[in-house]
Amino acid sequence: MDEPSTQTQAIELLQQLGLKEYEAKSFVALTRRQSGTAKDISETSEVPRTRVYDAVRVLESKGLVETQHSSPQMFRAVPIDEAVNTLQLEYVERTESLRGVLSRLEPTDDTDTTEATHEVWAISGDQGITSRTRRLIEGTTDELILVLGHDGIFTDSLATQLQAAHERGVTVVIGAIDESLRSAIQTRLPDIEVFLSGLDWLSRSPLLEDDTEISRLLLVDREAILVSSFTEGYGDGREHEQGVFGRGFDNGLVAIVRRLMATGLLSELDLADSVDTIQTDGSVSSNDLEK
Numbered sequence: 001m002d003e004p005s006t007q008t009q010a011i012e013l014l015q016q017l018g019l020k021e022y023e024a025k026s027f028v029a030l031t032r033r034q035s036g037t038a039k040d041i042s043e044t045s046e047v048p049r050t051r052v053y054d055a056v057r058v059l060e061s062k063g064l065v066e067t068q069h070s071s072p073q074m075f076r077a078v079p080i081d082e083a084v085n086t087l088q089l090e091y092v093e094r095t096e097s098l099r100g101v102l103s104r105l106e107p108t109d110d111t112d113t114t115e116a117t118h119e120v121w122a123i124s125g126d127q128g129i130t131s132r133t134r135r136l137i138e139g140t141t142d143e144l145i146l147v148l149g150h151d152g153i154f155t156d157s158l159a160t161q162l163q164a165a166h167e168r169g170v171t172v173v174i175g176a177i178d179e180s181l182r183s184a185i186q187t188r189l190p191d192i193e194v195f196l197s198g199l200d201w202l203s204r205s206p207l208l209e210d211d212t213e214i215s216r217l218l219l220v221d222r223e224a225i226l227v228s229s230f231t232e233g234y235g236d237g238r239e240h241e242q243g244v245f246g247r248g249f250d251n252g253l254v255a256i257v258r259r260l261m262a263t264g265l266l267s268e269l270d271l272a273d274s275v276d277t278i279q280t281d282g283s284v285s286s287n288d289l290e291k
Contacts, residue, residue: 007032017087018094019059022047026055027064030077037072062086118248129228129243130157133218137161140170140220147175147197147217150230154181159188166192175217215241223247 007028014024022045029045030036038056042049056075059065063086068074077083123129134157137144144165148154166172166189174189175197176182186194218226228243 014087017091020055022051022055023058026052027059027077027083030065030075031080031083035068035074035076037074039072041075062090120244120246123226123228123243123245124241126241129216129226129241132226132243132245133158133216134161136218136220136224136226137165140165142221143171143173144221145173145175145217145219147177148181148185149177149197149214149216151181151184153216154185154188159185162192163189 010028010031011021011024014027015021019027025045025047026041029041029047032044033040036044038049038052041047041052041056045052047055056065056067059077060067064078064083066076066078068076078086123132138161144162146162162172162174172192174185174192174194176185176194177197179196182194182196186192214227214229216226216228224245224247226243226245228241230241
């Protein structure tokens with residue numbers, strides 16, 4: 001990546017973390033040099049010199065910049081690791097404050113806030129779907145079946161979550177759309193059962209002129225599912241990922257996906273005669289999988 005693109009990316013990320021444009025530009029300018037005056041910062045960042053002082057004062061108050069009261073004044077950015085840790089701490093504190101404020105909001109109706117037992121919701125975007133996946137995995141108490149239809153879904157973060165579920169005693173079974181992905185998952189998670197999915201319909205279907213690809217099928221504790229997909233033509237597709245979340249043992253969507261996933265498991269493991277391994281409700285017997 002060339003220097004202008006790297007600089008632009010750094011400024012954008014700083015703005016996403018709460019800095020204003022001139023503050024982000026000034027900090028990036030100082031990060032590129034050992035120290036500098038307001039004039040130096042202005043020339044490097046293209047921030048008007050009269051606005052540099054305001055930006056630097058804010059950065060100093062956040063612990064991101066140090067000032068030497070010479071004539072003219074000299075400024076320098078704190079080390080990168082220190083700056084990142086400072087911003088991270090501020091982000092955590094803000095999100096925790098937000099959690100507390102939101103939880104204290106008064107409801108606008110008199111409806112009892114009881115948890116829904118039967119529900120189907122649409123989810124849009126990689127961040128939202130990834131977050132819901134994490135919550136489902138972390139909340140699993142008994143059994144987790146995950147079928148991945150795209151290698152981009154299997155991240156280090158997801159692998160860590162799956163390993164943690166396995167270590168706390170959850171039966172974890174993972175399916176992959178092809179041998180390459182299956183091998184990668186098995187290498188990363190050697191203690192977890194990984195199978196080659198027999199669900200060919202996860203891939204795009206040229207015969208049906210369908211460019212939609214199922215990216216993940218997640219079933220937890222036989223009562224909640226998450227299904228997501230993306231369509232070819234949107235970059236890598238993940239930022240345009242679409243998903244459906246369903247909960248409830250008698251939920252029709254849950255029942256359908258549960259049976260489809262059981263079919264895929266039977267196809268790969270060649271256990272069609274074993275009613276103990278894949279129960280009629282889609283549950284998995286870990287004892288049989290170990291045979």
